[in-house]
Amino acid sequence: MKIDLSINTNLARTILTAFIKSEITRADYSRAVINLSGGLDSALSLALTVEALGAENVLALRLPYRTSSPDSLEHAQLLVDQFKVRSETIDITPMVDPLFERDPQMSKTRKGNLMARARMIVLYDQSEVFKGLAVGTSNKTEILLGYSTQWGDSASAINPIGDLYKTQVRQLSQALGVPQPIIDKAPSADLWEGQTDEGELGFTYAEVDQLLYLLVDERYSPQECVEAGFDAKFVDVVVKRVRRSQFKRMQPPIAKLSNRTVGYDFLYLRDWGT
Amino acid sequence: MQINLALAQIATKLGDVQSNLEKHLDLIEQAKARKADLLVFPELSLTGYVLQDLVATVAHKPTEDDPVFKHLLKASHDLDLVVGFVDEDSRHRFYIASAYLSGGRTLHVHHKVYLPTYGLFDEGRFFAWGDSVRSFDTRFGRVGMLICEDFWHASPPYLLWLDGADIMLFSSASPGRGLNDKEKLESARWVERVTKAYASMFTSFVAHSNRVGYEDGLLFWGGAVAYDPNGELIAQGPYFEEALTVASLDLNQLRRTRARLPLLRDERTNLVQKELDRILSK
Numbered sequence: 001m002k003i004d005l006s007i008n009t010n011l012a013r014t015i016l017t018a019f020i021k022s023e024i025t026r027a028d029y030s031r032a033v034i035n036l037s038g039g040l041d042s043a044l045s046l047a048l049t050v051e052a053l054g055a056e057n058v059l060a061l062r063l064p065y066r067t068s069s070p071d072s073l074e075h076a077q078l079l080v081d082q083f084k085v086r087s088e089t090i091d092i093t094p095m096v097d098p099l100f101e102r103d104p105q106m107s108k109t110r111k112g113n114l115m116a117r118a119r120m121i122v123l124y125d126q127s128e129v130f131k132g133l134a135v136g137t138s139n140k141t142e143i144l145l146g147y148s149t150q151w152g153d154s155a156s157a158i159n160p161i162g163d164l165y166k167t168q169v170r171q172l173s174q175a176l177g178v179p180q181p182i183i184d185k186a187p188s189a190d191l192w193e194g195q196t197d198e199g200e201l202g203f204t205y206a207e208v209d210q211l212l213y214l215l216v217d218e219r220y221s222p223q224e225c226v227e228a229g230f231d232a233k234f235v236d237v238v239v240k241r242v243r244r245s246q247f248k249r250m251q252p253p254i255a256k257l258s259n260r261t262v263g264y265d266f267l268y269l270r271d272w273g274t
Numbered sequence: 275m276q277i278n279l280a281l282a283q284i285a286t287k288l289g290d291v292q293s294n295l296e297k298h299l300d301l302i303e304q305a306k307a308r309k310a311d312l313l314v315f316p317e318l319s320l321t322g323y324v325l326q327d328l329v330a331t332v333a334h335k336p337t338e339d340d341p342v343f344k345h346l347l348k349a350s351h352d353l354d355l356v357v358g359f360v361d362e363d364s365r366h367r368f369y370i371a372s373a374y375l376s377g378g379r380t381l382h383v384h385h386k387v388y389l390p391t392y393g394l395f396d397e398g399r400f401f402a403w404g405d406s407v408r409s410f411d412t413r414f415g416r417v418g419m420l421i422c423e424d425f426w427h428a429s430p431p432y433l434l435w436l437d438g439a440d441i442m443l444f445s446s447a448s449p450g451r452g453l454n455d456k457e458k459l460e461s462a463r464w465v466e467r468v469t470k471a472y473a474s475m476f477t478s479f480v481a482h483s484n485r486v487g488y489e490d491g492l493l494f495w496g497g498a499v500a501y502d503p504n505g506e507l508i509a510q511g512p513y514f515e516e517a518l519t520v521a522s523l524d525l526n527q528l529r530r531t532r533a534r535l536p537l538l539r540d541e542r543t544n545l546v547q548k549e550l551d552r553i554l555s556k
Contacts, residue, residue: 004454004455006454006455007453007454007455008453008454008455008456008457011453011457011458011459012453014514015450015453015493015514018488018493018514019488019491019493022487022488023488023490163491265327266327267326267327268326268327268328269288269324269326269489269490270490271288271488271489271490272288272289272328273287273288273289273290274287274288274290
């Protein structure tokens with residue numbers, strides 16, 4: 001079965017840039033801050049944000065750790081140069097190394113989480129310095145799979161790319177002129193040497209995007225996905241991952257006591273009054 | 275008879291009725307300058323769409339003593355108006371409503387009869403269901419109004435047609451959705467298809483006024499349209515941006531089209547009723 005995830009990039013560009021402009025100005029801001037990892041998602045968020053607000057209103061952050069791949073820094077710099085935004089480079093090594101040193105047995109996952117959260121701390125601090133809102137860089141694939149650190153790389157004030165699968169992020173990035181080396185390289189969180197998303201997840205974005213599209217957008221049952229040609233075990237792994245990561249997509253539940261409780265029956269959009 | 279129908283696709287402030295009223299009055303001036311006879315605003319144009327717990331705080335009554343409607347009623351001496359608002363009845367039920375104002379009077383109020391409560395929609399949680407679909411007489415002939423989901427169902431436009439409406443005024447706050455590789459969003463293509471179909475099947479004028487702007491991540495896509503009784507497009511507004519689109523309606527077209535294509539004359543309402551009775555009595 002052929003599943004075509006391609007999108008009208010002009011339409012996506014119009015909708016997403018206007019979204020960024022609307023939601024930032026309505027919150028009484030005119031500027032934005034973005035963590036540039038050197039990867040594709042943050043490259044696309046940057047490109048869209050520059051188009052929405054103008055380069056002078058965007059601050060790009062490069063936040064390396066001492067073992068980060070030099071490519072990541074370089075690719076982030078490519079973007080800074082191409083989109084002519086101001087940038088800050090802040091090494092997170094002195095933030096996280098003292099924590100790493102407390103436990104020599106610390107797992108890669110813990111270290112990765114600490115780094116992702118350290119970057120979040122810097123992002124929000126620079127948001128205050130620059131008076132700009134933090135623009136998110138999580139795509140739909142990783143949001144659905146829970147492939148992120150809660151309160152880390154998933155933290156933002158608004159997220160323009162959260163309804164685009166990775167495949168679509170790639171297509172839109174191409175249309176927005178993101179440099180080719182960033183589009184072509186293997187996606188990686190670069191939290192440890194040699195890490196790649198696809199290696200860690202155990203499947204490719206091309207495969208999982210198609211499966212998620214059927215499960216989520218087209219409301220296929222897992223069984224129907226198998227009948228459509230997906231491997232049963234793969235379907236099972238992905239379905240479980242989506243279910244078990246639901247907590248990452250929600251605010252923490254509040255135990256209800258009163259007649260009116262935030263999250264249940266105190267319901268207002270964030271754009272309330274604007 | 276020729277009339278100028280203006281469709282105002284505006285962005286609204288969520289829950290800020292005063293600010294939205296000012297925008298209405300501004301658009302009314304613009305429409306007057308463009309010699310509009312009738313100006314149609316989108317669904318919930320005075321309040322914004324995803325109101326949730328704001329519903330009770332933004333409700334108004336379309337009467338002269340209402341602090342918002344008194345301005346609109348006054349303006350309706352110059353041109354007829356359709357405005358979207360939250361109507362509160364005497365027993366404090368809240369409706370998604372459209373009011374038709376003309377010559378300082380409220381000629382008709384329509385309460386939305388289909389409240390989408392599925393997918394991204396949650397209207398049934400916050401609003402009461404309207405329970406009538408009526409056409410009404412205006413200085414331009416008989417008119418019918420529907421609100422968004424009302425015309426996703428075939429029966430309300432059909433009822434308006436049988437009740438004498440030759441001009442159908444649809445208003446929406448339609449969130450854009452369904453991006454793929456096509457030229458337009460799926461939701462826009464769907465709405466344009468059905469509004470065009472109603473104009474064609476009912477040999478009537480059909481106009482649609484849809485809002486623009488964002489509410490959180492929801493984008494309203496605009497793209498106002500007016501179709502003539504042949505189902506041909508008379509005017510179309512842009513997508514995604516505020517605009518005032520003026521369509522010139524040649525009301526004589528009703529006669530010419532229906533002389534050629536007597537679908538209204540031939541409509542077998544008794545057959546419909548008989549079969550409906552049978553189907554519903556099962």
